[in-house]
Amino acid sequence: MLGWTIPDHRGLGGLRLVELADPIAAAGDVVLHLHAAALNPADRYLAEGLYPARPTFPHVLGRDGSGTILAVGEGVRGWKPGDRALILRGDTGVTRPGTLAERVAVAADSLAPVPETYSDLEAAGAALVSLTAHQALLQWGRLAPSVVLVSGASGGVGVATVQLAAALGHTVIGLSRSVAKREQLLLLGATAVLDPRSDCWRRELKELLAPRRVDLVVDTIGGALFSELVDTLGFEGRVSVVGMLAGPVPAFNTASLFFRRVRIGGVAVGTDSRDSQAAAWGEVVSLLRITGSRPVVDSVFPLEEVPAAFARLAEGPMGKVIVRMTARAPEAGLHTVGFGGSS
Numbered sequence: 001m002l003g004w005t006i007p008d009h010r011g012l013g014g015l016r017l018v019e020l021a022d023p024i025a026a027a028g029d030v031v032l033h034l035h036a037a038a039l040n041p042a043d044r045y046l047a048e049g050l051y052p053a054r055p056t057f058p059h060v061l062g063r064d065g066s067g068t069i070l071a072v073g074e075g076v077r078g079w080k081p082g083d084r085a086l087i088l089r090g091d092t093g094v095t096r097p098g099t100l101a102e103r104v105a106v107a108a109d110s111l112a113p114v115p116e117t118y119s120d121l122e123a124a125g126a127a128l129v130s131l132t133a134h135q136a137l138l139q140w141g142r143l144a145p146s147v148v149l150v151s152g153a154s155g156g157v158g159v160a161t162v163q164l165a166a167a168l169g170h171t172v173i174g175l176s177r178s179v180a181k182r183e184q185l186l187l188l189g190a191t192a193v194l195d196p197r198s199d200c201w202r203r204e205l206k207e208l209l210a211p212r213r214v215d216l217v218v219d220t221i222g223g224a225l226f227s228e229l230v231d232t233l234g235f236e237g238r239v240s241v242v243g244m245l246a247g248p249v250p251a252f253n254t255a256s257l258f259f260r261r262v263r264i265g266g267v268a269v270g271t272d273s274r275d276s277q278a279a280a281w282g283e284v285v286s287l288l289r290i291t292g293s294r295p296v297v298d299s300v301f302p303l304e305e306v307p308a309a310f311a312r313l314a315e316g317p318m319g320k321v322i323v324r325m326t327a328r329a330p331e332a333g334l335h336t337v338g339f340g341g342s343s
């Protein structure tokens, strides 16, 4: 089969499309014939050695994917060849080979059925970001209808958070630097979308919400924006810290937390148990069905163009960047690589 490997932690520049040995279904695993995979910023972090995981090289990146089961290993219950499945957040693409390949062996208990109404492309990118959004919104318990501010609202996690927060009955305010994406986010359920680069976005927000303030911030950006986000919160406001695309927070003043008793909590989607993930995914699918929301696909690249897909992710997508698998004979000149060694 064809797949993209990295040889080490020197970054995405090391990506090579190679011929790989077909995976086999070990006990507890299934082999999935992938229809599509999705990219996440953490793939790049792992490639650059910035993610706390040390896979065996050469390593196949890719945590998300959807496909059809080809084979089931010993002891697997509830799945059979021919079933359509997607991957919840497990070790796939982290410590074990990932989904930027035509086939992948995954732990059977990290699979979920593809919702009937989702296309393969929609299903491929929905799970990781939805589970992240679910944790970010619900780690504080079931909040009464609240004002939720989402930074990086156009990204994979941002879109999933906007959709899920709206479905949970919250008033959702998004932040995006792009005029076109701001328009699309309004259609996805945001009440308002502001430009975080504007000097007056916080004043606009205050006027929009008065006399209310923000109850929960879901932050994927960090950097200098973080202090501004904290500033928008009301009494007992919370921040779910998901990512830091703009880097570390400079000179944060902890006094900004005292008087409003602001609480900050990290989000780590990989820490949820398989049962919790399955329950969260089920809730996401049900809620989005009620509101008629669907996973948002930004762009689709063929397997052969994974580097271009990563370039699109770095530009800032609107939803998910998807890689569509293509069934074709390997081209002459491709290298053959086996896990744990190359030939």
Ligand SMILES: NC(=O)c1ccc[n+]([C@@H]2O[C@H](COP(=O)([O-])OP(=O)(O)OC[C@H]3O[C@@H](n4cnc5c(N)ncnc54)[C@H](OP(=O)(O)O)[C@@H]3O)[C@@H](O)[C@H]2O)c1
Binding pocket: 040, 041, 042, 128, 129, 132, 151, 152, 153, 154, 155, 156, 157, 158, 175, 176, 177, 178, 181, 220, 221, 241, 242, 243, 244, 245, 246, 267, 268, 269, 270, 313, 314, 315, 316, 317, 318, 319
């Ligand atoms: N903690 C967890 O468990 C967890 C899980 C999933 C993801 N994450 C992290 O969360 C972050 C977001 O992931 P994602 O999948 O949503 O990323 P994404 O799809 O690449 O989207 C991020 C969005 O943020 C905006 N953005 C990017 N760089 C920015 C900057 N320097 N300043 C301001 N805005 C910027 C862009 O929107 P505009 O161009 O519209 O402004 C972009 O579309 C990443 O760091 C990721 O690793 C964490």
